[in-house]
Amino acid sequence: MSNNHMVGREDGQTELLPQHEYSPGRRKLLASLGIAGAAWAAGSLINGQAKYVNGQGLSVTESVYGEDKGCCEVTTIAGLRATTAPDASIMYFVKDLGQEGLFYYDPTDGSAADNTGTVLVSGTGARFKRIYGESLMAAWFGAKGDGTTDDTAAIAAAISAASGKPVVFRSGSAYRITSTINVNQDAMLVANGCEPFKILPSSGFVAFSFYGSTVATTTLAATTQMNKEKITVTSSAGFAPGQIVMMQSSKLWYYDNRGTLCKGETHMVTHISGNDLVLRTQTWDSYDIAQETVTVTGYEPITVRIDNMTVEYPANTNTGGIYLNTTYRSHFNHVSVHNASVVGISTSRCYDALFTHCYVEGSNAVGLGYGIQDQQSFGxxxxxxxxxxxxxxxxxxxxxxxxxxxxxxxxxxxxxxxxxxxxxxxxxxxxxxxxxxxxxxxxxxxxxxxxxxxxxxxxxxxxxxxxxxxxxxxxxxxxxxxxxxxxxxxxxxxxxxxxxxxxxxxxxxxxxxxxxxxxxxxxxxxxxxxxxxxxxxxxxxxxxxxxxxxxxxxxxxxxxxxxxxxxxxxxxxxxxxxxxxxxxxxxxxxxxxxxxxxxxxxxxxxxxxxxxDADRFPIRDADRLVAWSGTASLTNAQVNLIMAKVGQTVRLTGKVSFDVTGSGDAKVKLTGLPQPVNERIFAAYVDRDLNQGITGMLSTTTDLLISRDMAAYDSSFPVGIGYEIPIQFEYLTT
The missing domain is CATH 2.160.20 (Pectate Lyase C-like)
Structure with a gap:
């Protein structure tokens, strides 16, 4: 006869499970299975799913313990709370729908609080504790996810019990909450499928507030220059490596300070030597303690990771959605916030936070709304x-x-x-x-x-x-x-x-x-x-x-x-x-x-x-070419020049063109140039055949005079079209 049972798995495959000729005691069973095995046994019964052995309809519980179930009692949450004679030698299988699992009686614990999910306390004070692996189900704690039941307390209890392990929510379910869920520890919230789980706040309050703890406050004890790897504080008591420190000066920020915004920076402490706090990144600013007081506050950060969650408010709800305060390497992935009109996600004093594939809609408060607002953080x-x-x-x-x-x-x-x-x-x-x-x-x-x-x-x-x-x-x-x-x-x-x-x-x-x-x-x-x-x-x-x-x-x-x-x-x-x-x-x-x-x-x-020191840029402003004297008008003016400056030398190269219309004539000049140092500057005529060109500038003006007659620096252009003046001119300026 075979000593093995064929056990069905959730993926449709089978695996071998040893068959024993006796029913082991609870402690021997746990020792043989180990934590992972016990978790597997508990997980095999989650959500009311049966495991079958040899096609005979035997459950895993029956297979492991024997059909007589001599070391396992099937009960309910209410049944455990009503137990008056707990037995440390057996295990208890809770069969409440959505809250199924294995519990054991811990006679050494007289203080753990009943949280519905991982600890149950009887009327006589007996503590029954759930056996589980690397994650917890929100449903264990009574979260219904039906969109109408108030799941606030259940979700808060699950996060508290998890202590940073994943809290698993049913994909596609909607969890109604009626107040802010405040979390002061590491937290991980995940969906158990591709579709996100929803959080439905009942009114205008922050859905989740995650925050680290303030642990120490002191002042900067020595003047500090920028680009330094450490700061010296009055007392390092209470500070420790891995903490976030925020430096805030009594001096206002350099621009757009609104009368309240200050110099300062946010850092991570790597180690401590005496009263020196060694920082992960170098200082960004300089601080003179004779001129300013710099408060240095230490915070113990938490880490928050959320995957595949949607927070949905009614339209134009005057609130923030998720607050993330004093965290280290938090990560939001596929997190959506809808209709939190003040801010969808707010971060403050966070270090290396990461947001990927997120979606924020409806943070549209007049003069205020932000999808994500990041404040006094780094990275x-x-x-x-x-x-x-x-x-x-x-x-x-x-x-x-x-x-x-x-x-x-x-x-x-x-x-x-x-x-x-x-x-x-x-x-x-x-x-x-x-x-x-x-x-x-x-x-x-x-x-x-x-x-x-x-x-x-x-x-x-x-x-x-x-x-x-x-x-x-x-x-x-x-x-x-x-x-x-x-x-x-x-x-x-x-x-x-x-x-x-x-x-x-x-x-x-x-x-x-x-x-x-x-x-x-x-x-x-x-x-x-x-x-x-x-x-x-x-x-x-x-x-x-x-x-x-x-x-x-x-x-x-x-x-x-x-x-x-x-x-x-x-x-x-x-x-x-x-x-x-x-x-x-x-x-x-x-x-x-x-x-x-x-x-x-x-x-x-x-x-x-x-x-x-040296520069060049184009001058194409036609308004600079003007008729400064005469009865005719200047039309169709075009300027295409490059002005270069090397030291005190200005060079003009290019051309200007224009028509003179109306009657009479017009004197022409180019305005708005750097003023020369010499009393008067003349340049050679650049087109002797047409007898037209540039003449020069006076030291009292910023105008370059353009002449029609080589005999006079300010001669006029008669009515005509198509005047085109090549310009190559150089002079000294201040």
């Missing part, structure tokens, strides 16, 4: 996620700066309605930063139907390889901050072959006014680089510059303009203020004009070439 990465109908898809900000974050290969659309019922487009931006944000990267994203594609107010921001499509007011908006790099992005309106229908507004107004709008900068010593971008169909200018900048590079870009009125002015550089651009390199850009009147730079923009 947050948001990848391959989608954002719809949010005021802003992703935002980086904080009381102190958040740093090292990135948004990669995501999709954002600002469509739908705002929380007040107005068109969400009017307030929507794709991604952005507040002032306290540094070293943030937006890379490879697709952004459409927003007022501003990316809106940044931070420092050290990189915007690269993004695709912007459709209705916008400006593609990229820079306000406050410094050191922004805009590299290899594309904008395409998508409207060039389409027409408005019905009563819809003219499609012309859907095109952005600007590819880049540099609205305001607090720190003008930084660098703005705009290189290798393609802007197809903008209405006004490639770049609007409303701030004086000490280092501006606009190079190798391509721009196509479109206007609804052929006589409308368009610019490569526009401004609404009087600004000065120092060390500006505007070179090797390609312009194409569908219609409109092109001017290189608006007259309110000045170029301070005296601060250039």
């Amino acid at each position: 947050t990465v948001i990848r391959e996620s989608t954002f719809y109908n949010n005021r802003r898809g992703v935002d980086f900000s904080g009381v102190i700066p958040t740093r090292g974050g990135s948004v990669e290969r995501c999709i954002v659309s600002g469509g739908g309605k705002a929380s007040d019922g107005t068109d969400n487009f009017l307030q929507a931006s794709g991604f952005g930063t507040h002032g306290p944000a540094e070293h943030i990267v937006f890379d490879g994203n697709f952004i459409t139907h927003v007022t501003s594609g990316i809106f940044t107010r931070g420092g050290g921001i990189t915007i690269r390889n993004n695709t912007f499509v459709g209705r916008m007011q400006q593609v990229i908006l820079i306000s406050f901050g410094t050191d922004v790099r805009i590299l290899n992005n594309t904008y395409d309106s998508g409207f060039t072959s389409k027409a408005a229908v019905g009563g819809s507004p003219g499609i012309y107004n859907y095109h952005p006014a600007y590819f880049v709008n540099i609205h305001y900068l607090t720190a003008t010593n930084g660098c703005i680089e705009i290189i290798g971008n393609v802007a197809t169909m903008v209405r006004v200018a490639f770049a609007r510059v409303d701030a004086s900048i000490n280092h501006l590079v606009i190079m190798n870009n391509s721009c196509v303009w479109i206007t609804n009125i052929p006589t409308n002015p368009v610019y490569f550089l526009d401004s609404g203020r009087n600004v000065t651009l120092s060390k500006a390199s505007v070179i090797d850009n390609r312009e194409e004009l569908k219609n409109g009147q092109y001017t290189f730079a608006k007259g309110s923009i000045g170029f301070d070439l005296g601060k250039l």
